[in-house]
Amino acid sequence: MSYAAAIEQLNTMTPELYQKAGQPRRKFSLDEIRVLLAELGNPQLKFPAILIAGTNGKGSTAATLASILSAAGVRTGLYTSPHLERANERIRIDRSEIADDDFARLFFRVSGTAGQMVKVQKLPQQPSYFEILTALAFLYFAEAGAQIAVLEVGMGGRLDATNVVDPLFSVITDISLDHMEWLGPTITAIAREKAGIMRRNGTLITLPQHAEANQVLGEVATELNVQGVNAARYMPGLLGAEDPYTVHALGAQIEVNSPLKGAHQHRNLALAIASAVELAERHGFPVTAAAIADGIKLTRWPGRLERVRSGGVEWILDVAHNPAGAWALRAGLRSLLGDNSAKVLVFGCLRDKPIAEMAQILFPIFEHVILAPIHSSRAASIDELLAAARATGTKAVAEENVSEALKTAEELAVGSPIVVSGSVYLVGEARSLLLGARQEA
Numbered sequence: 001m002s003y004a005a006a007i008e009q010l011n012t013m014t015p016e017l018y019q020k021a022g023q024p025r026r027k028f029s030l031d032e033i034r035v036l037l038a039e040l041g042n043p044q045l046k047f048p049a050i051l052i053a054g055t056n057g058k059g060s061t062a063a064t065l066a067s068i069l070s071a072a073g074v075r076t077g078l079y080t081s082p083h084l085e086r087a088n089e090r091i092r093i094d095r096s097e098i099a100d101d102d103f104a105r106l107f108f109r110v111s112g113t114a115g116q117m118v119k120v121q122k123l124p125q126q127p128s129y130f131e132i133l134t135a136l137a138f139l140y141f142a143e144a145g146a147q148i149a150v151l152e153v154g155m156g157g158r159l160d161a162t163n164v165v166d167p168l169f170s171v172i173t174d175i176s177l178d179h180m181e182w183l184g185p186t187i188t189a190i191a192r193e194k195a196g197i198m199r200r201n202g203t204l205i206t207l208p209q210h211a212e213a214n215q216v217l218g219e220v221a222t223e224l225n226v227q228g229v230n231a232a233r234y235m236p237g238l239l240g241a242e243d244p245y246t247v248h249a250l251g252a253q254i255e256v257n258s259p260l261k262g263a264h265q266h267r268n269l270a271l272a273i274a275s276a277v278e279l280a281e282r283h284g285f286p287v288t289a290a291a292i293a294d295g296i297k298l299t300r301w302p303g304r305l306e307r308v309r310s311g312g313v314e315w316i317l318d319v320a321h322n323p324a325g326a327w328a329l330r331a332g333l334r335s336l337l338g339d340n341s342a343k344v345l346v347f348g349c350l351r352d353k354p355i356a357e358m359a360q361i362l363f364p365i366f367e368h369v370i371l372a373p374i375h376s377s378r379a380a381s382i383d384e385l386l387a388a389a390r391a392t393g394t395k396a397v398a399e400e401n402v403s404e405a406l407k408t409a410e411e412l413a414v415g416s417p418i419v420v421s422g423s424v425y426l427v428g429e430a431r432s433l434l435l436g437a438r439q440e441a
Contacts, residue, residue, distance in 0.1 A: 003100035006107040007087060013129040028159035032123055033131050037164060039113055039122070040135060043142035047077065048283075049165040050275060051197045053153035054173025055190070056324050057268040060260055060301055061173055062152040064272035068295030069148060069279070070094045072287045077141035077149035079162070081130070084303050084319075084428035091137045093144050095300065106136045106143075130154050134161040148285070156183050158196020168283055169203035169229075171271055175213040176324035181352060191216035198226050203282075205229040205274050207267055231274035235266055249277050252289035258296050261305045262332030269296065303427045305332045307417075310434040313410055314417040316342065317431055319424045323354055326361040329421055333365075341365075342417040344409045346430065348372040348402075349422040351380040358422065359388035366419070368412045369396040372405035374425040402429045 037044055050065065052058045059080050066078040076094055083089040088097040110132055117123040127135070134154075141149045151162045157172075175191050183190045191213040198204055204226050208214060221228055236245040236256070244257035247270075258269055273292060280287035306317045316336070320329040333342060345366040349355055363369050371385040382398045389396035399405040409418045420430045 001104055001108045003104040006104040009111065010087065010107065010129065010132065013126070013132060028156070030159060030161070030164055032125075032127065033134065033161045034164055035123060036110075036114055036117065036127055036131070036135055037138065039117060040110065040139060043135075043138040044165050046142040047146045047149050048168050049149045049151050050169065050171065050279075051151050051153060051157075051162060051165065051167040052171040052173065052271075053157040053160075053194045053197045054171075055176045055178050055194075055322070056328070057173040057264065057271075058152050058171075060265060060268040060304060061171060061271045061275075062150045063301040064258070064260070064269060064296060064299045065275050066092070066150040067095065067299040068272060068276045068287065068292050069150070069285070071295035071298060072276075072285065072291035074285055074287075075145060075147045077137070077144070077146035079134070079137040079141075079149060080152040081133070081154050082424050084424065085432050087133065090133060091140055093141070093146060095298075098140055102140060103136070106139050107132070110135045110139065128161075131161045148279075153194075153197060156190075156193035156196070158193050160197075163197055167197070167199065167202070169205060169275070169278060170197045170199065171275055172197070172204065172206045172217060173268060173271060174207075174209050174324065176210070176322065177354075178322040178324075187212040188216055192220070195220040198224055200224045201226070203227045203229060203278065205231055205271060205278060207231050207235075207270060229274055229278060231267075231270040234270035234273040247273065249273055249292060250280060250287070250289045254289050254293045256296055257293075258299060260299060260301055261336055262328060263335060264328040264332065265304075272296070303424070303431065305329070305336060306431075307336075308431070308434055311410060313413060313415075315430075315434055316417055316419045317427050317434075318419065318421045319427045320358075320362075320421045321349060321353060321423055323357045323361060326358045326421075329419075330361060330365060333419065337417060342419045343367040344370065344413045344416070344418045346370045346372055346402075346405050346409050346418065346420045346426070347422040348374045348385065348405075348426040349380055350374075350376060350378045350425075351384060352378060353380070353423075355380055355384060355388045356391060359385075359392050359394070362421070363389055363392045363394040363396070366394075368409075369394050370405045370409050370412075371396050371398040372402045372426060373400070374402070374423055375429065376423075376425050379423075379425070402426065403433055406430060406433060 279285040
């Protein structure tokens with residue numbers, strides 16, 4: 001079966017299409033993914049793993065840690081979500097995403113196995129989109145001989161499909177309000193779900209953060225006798241907060257010079273460095289200070305304050321998709337651009353996000369806001385986006401599609417940078433269009 005057929009079948013497994021087809025809302029559980037993995041030979045047991053959960057920054061932390069390990073000569077698997085342009089981006093070995101042929105072969109192995117299990121009632125239903133991809137990633141890492149896998153938790157933690165591994169240690173990044181429909185309405189409730197990736201007598205690497213999150217993480221860690229590692233020692237000092245900066249680790253001064261820009265990335269970098277040190281000092285991995293510096297410098301994680309030139313215009317792409325991300329973007333733009341402020345924002349988001357709050361944070365700092373629809377049944381309507389703009393006193397223009405939104409933005413920018421943000425879906429489509437235009441030029 002072809003790669004195109006695999007993607008087509010995978011796309012029928014999204015939660016939105018299940019709901020459209022009248023299927024009941026799925027209940028989170030690890031039972032079904034465990035049964036499926038057992039049938040596939042338990043590939044998740046064939047390599048050590050690190051679990052990284054959080055609301056914001058977990059992908060950046062995971063990508064940086066994986067890059068450090070690869071720089072150290074460790075064959076490293078990286079599993080992240082969601083993707084910007086292609087599903088293959090989620091599954092990588094040493095900076096190379098899974099090949100189309102391998103993706104298709106393993107997809108049909110997983111989906112075929114699951115289908116047979118449903119027929120004989122070993123499974124009550126077909127696995128979800130995320131469960132299929134998680135099983136596929138585990139098979140690929142085992143097959144490719146990964147010496148370690150860095151796993152970004154998809155959502156929550158306690159009942160996320162990645163949480164079937166027994167991690168060497170757990171990492172929790174910043175926690176804020178997001179996915180409240182699934183995880184709970186408060187930071188306390190969300191933090192408790194994230195805390196589910198801890199293991200009894202294990203280790204947790206984190207940073208001080210919101211008081212409610214700190215309290216929950218501390219309570220769970222105490223209950224499970226978890227050793228805490230505070231990554232704050234790898235944060236830049238107040239006098240050295242500009243990039244690049246140096247930190248002391250593994251007996252040496254390390255230059256932290258990351259392509260991931262914005263002061264919020266300092267926290268993610270600190271967590272990645274602390275994780276690398278933990279692997280070197282307590283788990284025997286050949287990570288050196290030089291590998292940490294090189295891995296940070298070589299990290300590739302697009303769509304995070306990413307600067308792209310296309311058609312003679314500078315574009316800044318950022319997947320800020322919740323209020324905390326919007327604040328980080330706003331601060332990042334100030335430090336990135338200085339006096340050369342961006343005048344135009346292209347924006348679109350999902351309707352289950354706090355649209356009004358995100359608009360209040362972002363819209364007033366731009367002269368022009370271009371609203372764009374995105375390809376998702378969860379997308380906010382143009383009317384909803386326009387209402388959010390009106391509430392901020394912003395005059396926004398709505399376009400029929402992302403391509404037209406980018407063209408209008410170019411006309412209005414008059415040489416200033418253009419920001420595209422609000423949703424991973426929007427940034428992914430815009431990035432594809434802009435890079436395609438650049439390649440054609």
